[in-house]
Amino acid sequence: MLQEHARIVDFIATAEGVTGRKKLQKMVYIMKKLNVPFKEKYEFHIYGPYSEELTARIEELCDMGFLSEALEDKGSYVQYKYAVTDEGMEFRNAVGASIPKNPEAAALLNAKSARFLELASTLLYFGHMERGKQIAKLHSVKGKLNFTEAEIEEAYRFLDELEQLKLS
Amino acid sequence: MSYATQKLAEEKVFKDPVHRYIHVRDQVIWDLVNSKEFQRLRRIKQLGTSYLVFHGAEHSRFNHSLGVYEIVRRISDDVFHGRPEWDESERLTVLCAALLHDLGHGPFSHSFEKVFNVDHEEFTRAILTGDTEVNSILKKVSPDFPGQVAEVIAKTYSNKQVVSLISSQIDADRMDYLQRDAYYTGVSYGHFDMERILRVMRPLDDQVVIKSSGMHAVEDYIMSRYQMYWQVYFHPVARSAEVILRKILQRAKELSESGYEFQQPPTHFLAFFDRSFTLADYLALDEGVLMTYFQLWINERDPILADLCDRFVNRRLFQYVDFDPGTDYKKLGELSALFKKAGIDPEYYLIDDSTSDLPYDFYRPGEEEERLPIQLLMPNGDIKELSRLSQIVDAISGKRRTDYKLYFPAELLIDGKKKAIKQQILEMLREGGI
Numbered sequence: 001m002l003q004e005h006a007r008i009v010d011f012i013a014t015a016e017g018v019t020g021r022k023k024l025q026k027m028v029y030i031m032k033k034l035n036v037p038f039k040e041k042y043e044f045h046i047y048g049p050y051s052e053e054l055t056a057r058i059e060e061l062c063d064m065g066f067l068s069e070a071l072e073d074k075g076s077y078v079q080y081k082y083a084v085t086d087e088g089m090e091f092r093n094a095v096g097a098s099i100p101k102n103p104e105a106a107a108l109l110n111a112k113s114a115r116f117l118e119l120a121s122t123l124l125y126f127g128h129m130e131r132g133k134q135i136a137k138l139h140s141v142k143g144k145l146n147f148t149e150a151e152i153e154e155a156y157r158f159l160d161e162l163e164q165l166k167l168s
Numbered sequence: 169m170s171y172a173t174q175k176l177a178e179e180k181v182f183k184d185p186v187h188r189y190i191h192v193r194d195q196v197i198w199d200l201v202n203s204k205e206f207q208r209l210r211r212i213k214q215l216g217t218s219y220l221v222f223h224g225a226e227h228s229r230f231n232h233s234l235g236v237y238e239i240v241r242r243i244s245d246d247v248f249h250g251r252p253e254w255d256e257s258e259r260l261t262v263l264c265a266a267l268l269h270d271l272g273h274g275p276f277s278h279s280f281e282k283v284f285n286v287d288h289e290e291f292t293r294a295i296l297t298g299d300t301e302v303n304s305i306l307k308k309v310s311p312d313f314p315g316q317v318a319e320v321i322a323k324t325y326s327n328k329q330v331v332s333l334i335s336s337q338i339d340a341d342r343m344d345y346l347q348r349d350a351y352y353t354g355v356s357y358g359h360f361d362m363e364r365i366l367r368v369m370r371p372l373d374d375q376v377v378i379k380s381s382g383m384h385a386v387e388d389y390i391m392s393r394y395q396m397y398w399q400v401y402f403h404p405v406a407r408s409a410e411v412i413l414r415k416i417l418q419r420a421k422e423l424s425e426s427g428y429e430f431q432q433p434p435t436h437f438l439a440f441f442d443r444s445f446t447l448a449d450y451l452a453l454d455e456g457v458l459m460t461y462f463q464l465w466i467n468e469r470d471p472i473l474a475d476l477c478d479r480f481v482n483r484r485l486f487q488y489v490d491f492d493p494g495t496d497y498k499k500l501g502e503l504s505a506l507f508k509k510a511g512i513d514p515e516y517y518l519i520d521d522s523t524s525d526l527p528y529d530f531y532r533p534g535e536e537e538e539r540l541p542i543q544l545l546m547p548n549g550d551i552k553e554l555s556r557l558s559q560i561v562d563a564i565s566g567k568r569r570t571d572y573k574l575y576f577p578a579e580l581l582i583d584g585k586k587k588a589i590k591q592q593i594l595e596m597l598r599e600g601g602i
Contacts, residue, residue: 002493002500002520041287044323046540056524059568064494091497126324128293141324 004039006095008057009066009088015106017083022047026117027109033124048122066091105165119147120155172260172309186348190238203301211454216276217409220483222353229270235344240266253371262330265320269334271295275455279410283417284440293318294447328374338542346392357395360388380544387560394527402523408485411519411575416476432464472516487578489597510589517577524570
């Protein structure tokens, strides 16, 4: 019961907090695509793969007091910073969560920028295509972001590195 | 004449209770409607388990898909036709996407997808691009046409006007299902002036906007949506049936994996239990197939599977109470322990369920929101976001409403042995502790 809520709390605790809604969305998506058992359903939106269910769950967890949400003013934009509260840790421990513990993967993801994770998750979203088509599609849907060849190569290398960790 | 522009000798019409008539002139559309993958949608109800609450809600995804097609046809052929901002060459793509947008839905999609961790949108893409009748029809238009239609439905298509007609905060999909579901459930909510909205829709740059004179019709549409979600789609009794359905599928999977010998083996489900399924396995399922299994499993030896199937088929649903997981999750643990003591497996008979809805949201520049807003086209050509002009919409913008329920079989807690423990459970449930 409440396992899906507990998984999200557990993940944010393992990552020692996450800054940015977009970043959190992409981190969970990448973990899910690497077979970590997150149940949130994803679709393609403005910034790539996005889960309305995850947004709802995060809002619920904030309302329950298990996550804290702080607004950070970055000048030209604002970001939301999420951390697990003491009550959230108690909840996670009481409910339990079946997500495999992988602090290394969480740290690797958390160290990347939202832009980079948007790139990596978009490539994963088009994973059913061959690599050349994935890149063409990336430029088609993310043309304004002007991803460079070096960034794309780095994204593939990063995804390979995560896959090596055998997250599931 | 190419297949893409080929017309039927005479227009075909479907009588429809929502749009009066659905008009088909294109050979491609007619062929798609007659494909076996599209005909399968007749055997999948639009509202899943809601028919157990609203007895009229037996309509199918076939009806709805035709309705979405008809709305998009009217936009494309009447409202947008001849406007320089609209690319007429997209007509067939958007009509096909409208008709086929729900093609990958399976039986009781919501529950089936949750239990077997599958996604109907991936099946939609697989049907459009795989070895199917639909694919062979679309390929006759051009080799890359199936992929284009799939991209519109997946929202990754380059022309965002086309995508937003099928999927946005005011799209043909939603305009059809709100009216259709209101009609078949018999509720008085869900009605709005679609004719007015269609007349004031305009293609502009990479979006579809609404002339500001149509603002009140859009307000009505958003309020209709709000009402339908809470009065119909999230009805607690329909959710009770969904909960039981999920538990039937979960139990059948668990029994199969534990080597239980079924009297009626779950042949159609086996490939989903071990995730070896193919597209053909998925297309072989419909709600008739599932209901047949549920009927037969009423006589299974396993008491849990038999009981759950009996509950679903004969509408002996779970009772429910409101609960707040933020404060009640510890009591939920206590209740779970008491259920075990009472000999009732909480995994199958004590289930929490939450649902939530955000009626309308707008994109705040600089934030990380993902919903494209509804934009109003002012008489002077300016664009203004809807909630900036509408006080009604502003009042509900960005405000999520969530509902939590705890489901349980009330009659099992009244009858039989271990009355003291069961009484304790009932008191916990009734006293508002949960």
